[in-house]
Amino acid sequence: MASNGVKCHGKAVDLLKNAFSVAVRSVTPSTLLRNKVRLIDGHLAVAGRNFPLSKPCYIVGFGKAVLGMAQELESVLGDSLERALITVPKGIFLNYPEIRGNLLKTICIEGAKDNIPDEDAVRGAIQIRDLVDGLEENDLLIVLISGGGSALLPLPKPPITLPEKQDIIRSLSRKGADIQELNTVRKQLSVLKGGGLAEIAYPCTVVSLILSDVVGDPLDIIASGPTTLYSDDPSRAIRILNKYDLYKSLPISIKSVLESSPATSHTNQNITDNGQYKHVHNIIIGTNKIATEAAKDYVNENNFQCAIISHQVQQDVEELSKFYAKLAKSLIEGSVDDVEALLGTVPFKLEKTGVDDLVHFDFSKKMMLIFAGEPTVVVKGKGIGGRNQQLALGFSLELNQFHCRKNIWFLSGGTDGIDGPTDAAGAIGFAGLAQQSLEHGIDAEQYLVNNDSYRFFSQYAEGLYLLKTGHTGTNVMDVHLLLIDPEN
Numbered sequence: 001m002a003s004n005g006v007k008c009h010g011k012a013v014d015l016l017k018n019a020f021s022v023a024v025r026s027v028t029p030s031t032l033l034r035n036k037v038r039l040i041d042g043h044l045a046v047a048g049r050n051f052p053l054s055k056p057c058y059i060v061g062f063g064k065a066v067l068g069m070a071q072e073l074e075s076v077l078g079d080s081l082e083r084a085l086i087t088v089p090k091g092i093f094l095n096y097p098e099i100r101g102n103l104l105k106t107i108c109i110e111g112a113k114d115n116i117p118d119e120d121a122v123r124g125a126i127q128i129r130d131l132v133d134g135l136e137e138n139d140l141l142i143v144l145i146s147g148g149g150s151a152l153l154p155l156p157k158p159p160i161t162l163p164e165k166q167d168i169i170r171s172l173s174r175k176g177a178d179i180q181e182l183n184t185v186r187k188q189l190s191v192l193k194g195g196g197l198a199e200i201a202y203p204c205t206v207v208s209l210i211l212s213d214v215v216g217d218p219l220d221i222i223a224s225g226p227t228t229l230y231s232d233d234p235s236r237a238i239r240i241l242n243k244y245d246l247y248k249s250l251p252i253s254i255k256s257v258l259e260s261s262p263a264t265s266h267t268n269q270n271i272t273d274n275g276q277y278k279h280v281h282n283i284i285i286g287t288n289k290i291a292t293e294a295a296k297d298y299v300n301e302n303n304f305q306c307a308i309i310s311h312q313v314q315q316d317v318e319e320l321s322k323f324y325a326k327l328a329k330s331l332i333e334g335s336v337d338d339v340e341a342l343l344g345t346v347p348f349k350l351e352k353t354g355v356d357d358l359v360h361f362d363f364s365k366k367m368m369l370i371f372a373g374e375p376t377v378v379v380k381g382k383g384i385g386g387r388n389q390q391l392a393l394g395f396s397l398e399l400n401q402f403h404c405r406k407n408i409w410f411l412s413g414g415t416d417g418i419d420g421p422t423d424a425a426g427a428i429g430f431a432g433l434a435q436q437s438l439e440h441g442i443d444a445e446q447y448l449v450n451n452d453s454y455r456f457f458s459q460y461a462e463g464l465y466l467l468k469t470g471h472t473g474t475n476v477m478d479v480h481l482l483l484i485d486p487e488n
């Protein structure tokens with residue numbers, strides 16, 4: 001029992017927190033690179049491709065996962081590395097103090113507090129641009145890219161100012177734009193995004209090592225595609241801004257950039273017939289599938305039935321809360337027909353093998369369903385929270401309406417360890433949470449409506465159901481774990 005008398009669900013909470021940790025650990029960037037990058041006879045071998053190293057190479061990087069990647073590459077490359085420069089989230093060294101001292105040739109610039117581009121990130125972006133600009137045809141540039149890179153490589157196209165850029169990102173995000181929409185706009189407003197970095201690097205050879213944080217792993221969207229040829233219809237960004245009713249009130253500087261066609265200096269000699277840069281090799285080194293598989297193995301070892309249902313969850317959190325609550329209710333009631341019918345309604349892609357496994361489960365025994373992806377939140381309140389905490393709370397309130405009061409738990413966590421502008425990665429909701437919190441004088445509904453999920457979970461049961469990891473040093477979107485235990 002927690003000291004304030006709130007019933008605590010020790011075993012379920014531990015299992016969920018452990019499964020989440022296992023998932024996050026499986027996508028530790030240094031481990032992912034260790035398996036993929038080798039130095040062999042003057043060549044850099046990456047995932048079966050060879051790049052000659054006639055002289056020491058260069059690294060630049062930006063994102064939540066590039067610190068570990070840079071550390072690993074420094075040790076693989078040794079004297080074959082000339083210089084490395086990366087931008088990393090502010091506060092990441094609190095969790096990894098030892099790495100800073102171990103890096104010999106890598107300069108780290110911390111920026112983008114709360115995932116919003118800032119002066120420090122701009123300073124880093126300028127230094128990265130200048131380093132890359134100085135490279136020549138026989139140089140090799142390794143670009144480390146991961147989610148969070150968009151905020152950590154900001155260089156607004158003139159005359160756009162940094163505060164204007166910050167405003168548009170905040171507004172789009174709080175109005176519920178998804179990452180594809182957000183980064184489509186960013187590509188058009190930034191010098192280095194949408195292929196800008198690759199253009200500046202030309203003609204040197206560029207090898208980009210990318211950890212995917214976007215549903216479906218689209219290279220042009222992850223960190224806003226700095227080394228991927230820009231091929232959007234230029235009016236798309238304006239359509240997105242109109243969709244969220246933001247275009248009319250934009251400053252003239254942003255409108256002027258959006259209304260002029262995007263400046264591209266690439267020539268046909270530089271581009272393959274299928275629209276790729278000839279001098280660039282974009283290589284994905286990891287995705288959320290690694291994380292879900294690791295969690296599943298862990299859950300199976302703990303004698304739970306387990307199925308991975310989707311890697312592509314992308315939906316508004318309010319709708320998603322309802323879906324997960326209905327799914328939980330059907331599972332605990334053992335209604336396979338309802339489960340199948342519900343899964344038939346979702347707007348995101350399902351994993352066929354996982355769904356097949358699920359419909360053959362013994363519904364009278366304990367089970368866990370794994371989902372991954374990146375939902376969105378329309379923030380209307382003035383509270384503090386993030387989409388994972390909002391989802392865990394919303395789910396619990398939805399379950400309450402069905403009078404489901406036991407044996408169902410749900411973890412929603414961001415694998416980067418930071419959910420919105422909070423110090424939590426996410427939270428655990430459960431059947432009975434809404435009722436129990438009310439008995440302790442905390443009205444969960446009010447917190448949900450005010451987008452104040454962080455304050456709710458911080459207060460309730462002394463924060464037991466908050467997921468706190470700090471910066472994890474990686475990022476493969478969010479993980480949702482639905483645990484049902486009909487046996488107890």
Ligand SMILES: Nc1ncnc2c1ncn2[C@@H]1O[C@H](COP(=O)(O)OP(=O)(O)O)[C@@H](O)[C@H]1O
Nearest residue numbers: 115173174377383384385386387390419420451
């Ligand atoms: N108070 C809040 N409650 C719920 N969600 C919020 C709140 N404030 C911001 N968000 C959401 O948090 C998301 C941004 O969080 P963040 O963890 O930085 O995402 P990511 O790491 O994917 O960029 C946006 O979807 C935004 O709508």
Ligand SMILES: O=C(O)[C@H](O)COP(=O)(O)O
Nearest residue numbers: 147148149150213222223
């Ligand atoms: O972690 C993040 O900030 C999001 O996943 C978006 O990152 P990106 O725009 O750099 O891909």
